Each structure stands twice: as structure tokens, then as C-alpha cells.
Amino acid sequence: MAAPELPDLLVTTEWLADHLDDDGLVVLDATVLGVESPAGFRWLSGLDEHLIEGHLPGAVFADLLDEFSDPDGGFSFTRPDAERLERAARDVGIDDGVAVVVYDSSIGQWAARLWWLLASAGVDRVAVLDGGLARWRAEGREIVTGYRPPRAAGTLTLAPREGFWADRHEVHTIATGEADAALVCALPPGEFRGETGRRPRRGHIPRSVNVPVSTVIDRESRTHLRGDELHARLSAATADSPDRVVVYCGAGIAAAGTGFALRRAGHPDVAIYDGSLEEWAADPAAPLVVQA
Incomplete structure (x- = not known):
């Protein structure tokens, strides 16, 4: 095979x-x-x-x-x-x-x-x-229903790669200016500004820029943007040419979409903050920025 x-x-x-x-x-x-x-x-x-x-x-x-x-x-x-x-x-x-x-x-x-x-x-x-x-x-391609049993898997050798994930401590060092990296929020603009959201504490982590996952996708075709158009949408995250970019959202899902776009665009060091705002906002002492 x-x-x-x-x-x-x-x-x-x-x-x-x-x-x-x-x-x-x-x-x-x-x-x-x-x-x-x-x-x-x-x-x-x-x-x-x-x-x-x-x-x-x-x-x-x-x-x-x-x-x-x-x-x-x-x-x-x-x-x-x-x-x-x-x-x-x-x-x-x-x-x-x-x-x-x-x-x-x-x-x-x-x-x-x-x-x-x-x-x-x-x-x-x-x-x-x-x-x-x-x-x-x-495109009118074939769709099927019902259950499909998975193939029987053989040996799977995993070797975790460095740099794909960020924790709360790293995000804190970026938010306070101790670390030279970009912090990107992948939530919609209203949530980024703190106008909407389901969390009791709204807003974004200090020093963040906003690159919503929806902006790296063509909403009509659902396809991923490419080339100059993609780079333009990612410009807020890459304007200062950071060595590392950490992306977050509510629970690490939208962040994966924006992070994936950054990797496709050629950025070599992109991480997801796995806890994202669920973890950050749960700490009353963790700062959040709300824009009027």
C-alpha cells in the first residue's frame, strides 16, 4: 500500500x-x-x-x-x-x-x-x-450517508514537534512586553473589542492584534485565500516581522484556522494558545482590553 x-x-x-x-x-x-x-x-x-x-x-x-x-x-x-x-x-x-x-x-x-x-x-x-x-x-460531487468503519491501523510513530503550542506563561510574557512575539486574536471583531461574547469577562489580551479566521477564507466558496490577498489579510500579524506568532481565540479552534493560514503563508514559527480566553479570562487578575 x-x-x-x-x-x-x-x-x-x-x-x-x-x-x-x-x-x-x-x-x-x-x-x-x-x-x-x-x-x-x-x-x-x-x-x-x-x-x-x-x-x-x-x-x-x-x-x-x-x-x-x-x-x-x-x-x-x-x-x-x-x-x-x-x-x-x-x-x-x-x-x-x-x-x-x-x-x-x-x-x-x-x-x-x-x-x-x-x-x-x-x-x-x-x-x-x-x-x-x-x-x-x-460542485455536485458524490455524498454518501451511514457509517463507514475505519481501516485497521498498523504502527503509528509519533514524535512531537516543538513550537506548535503556547501556554499561559508565554502569552503573559508577550502581553507584558517581556517577549518579542506577536499575539493574534482570531475571534470576530466584536468579540475582540469586547462588545459581544459569552464569557463573563470580555475583550482581548493586551498587545493583541485581530485577524479573524473568517477573513482568511473566501466566505462564498469556503476556500482558503492565497497569495497577495492572504498576505494582506495577515498583515496585522506580520507587519513587524515577528519571529514568533501566538494565536488564540475562545477555545483554540478559530485560532487553528488563522494559525494554519499563517503557516501556509510561510511563517516559520506559529503557535496556538490552547487554553485561549477560556483559561485567560477565568483568572480575574489577567488583564483584558475592551475598546469603546
Whole structure:
């Protein structure tokens, strides 16, 4: 079994359609849904949507809520430890002999989060489907329903890579000016300014700039921006040519989308603050900036 050679961090729908029958390819649906209920907002697994509304042929559902997160962590979508991540990856068919393509039914932030988890753990052959499920549907390509059992995985060798993650201490050093790095908030402008948001304490971390994940995606086609247009959208994060960029949001998901865009644009040192504002804002002493 030979895994197909991934052309880039992104693959097109055309490329994936041409390789769906390759034995060495694993396609994963990483969708998570945000729903409002009488009890308030909550995250919901995309499994039912995957099974009932449909998914790409051969795709397996990857559960970011539980299996690819630590349910005992202190905040939503806490990054799992190496043992849990290896088990979750093998359970969806990932081993050393495959290439992985990830997609979601939103604008790609969930796929980017799973890409970030796998790439940071040392999975070399992993890419995001440009445009995700929405573009696949818009092009009239085949959609299937029901359950698809994952392939039986063999040996998976993980070797965690440095620099993909930032903790609260590092963010504090950037926010206070002790560290020379850029701090980027991937939330919508209203949340960045503190006008909206579900957290009791609103606003952004000091010294942050705002690059919402929605601005690095073409909202009509759901495809990722490229070239000069992408660089222009990322200019706030890269204007001072920082060696390191740390991206955060509410729970490390939108941050993965903006962080992924920065890596595609060629920035060599980008990290996600995993706890993001769920962790930062929970500390009454941690400063937040609200713009009038």
C-alpha cells in the first residue's frame, strides 16, 4: 500500500476526487456544531450530521469533542496527551503508511484544529481539504450517508514537534512586553473589542492584534485565500516581522484556522494558545482590553 503524495498543506476537491480510491488515503470529517438551546450555548458532535446528512465517500468521523480532546481538561477542547492522541488517531485508521485529508462542514477551522493536533504530534502526511464539505457539495460531487468503519491501523510513530503550542506563561510574557512575539486574536471583531461574547469577562489580551479566521477564507466558496490577498489579510500579524506568532481565540479552534493560514503563508514559527480566553479570562487578575 502506497500513500498518495500530498501536494501541499491544502488539497483541492479535484485532487481528492482523483485519489479517493487510493488504499493509502484516510479522509476524516472533523465537524463540530455550535448550538443554542434553552440551557444556553453548547458544542455538539457532528456525528449525526455526518451519518444522516452525508459525508464524502470513504470518510470516517473524527470526534474532536471527546476523542481528540481531553474531556478531563480544564477547558473546552483541551489538547490530549500523546497517549490519548495516538489512540484516537489509530482508531480512525491513521498509521505510518497513510496520508490524511481532513475536512469539516464549516469554514475549515475544525479541520485546521485536527491538522494542528496531528502535525504537531509528528504526522507528516496530513492536509486540509480546501473548501471542505460545502465546496464538495456545491460542485455536485458524490455524498454518501451511514457509517463507514475505519481501516485497521498498523504502527503509528509519533514524535512531537516543538513550537506548535503556547501556554499561559508565554502569552503573559508577550502581553507584558517581556517577549518579542506577536499575539493574534482570531475571534470576530466584536468579540475582540469586547462588545459581544459569552464569557463573563470580555475583550482581548493586551498587545493583541485581530485577524479573524473568517477573513482568511473566501466566505462564498469556503476556500482558503492565497497569495497577495492572504498576505494582506495577515498583515496585522506580520507587519513587524515577528519571529514568533501566538494565536488564540475562545477555545483554540478559530485560532487553528488563522494559525494554519499563517503557516501556509510561510511563517516559520506559529503557535496556538490552547487554553485561549477560556483559561485567560477565568483568572480575574489577567488583564483584558475592551475598546469603546
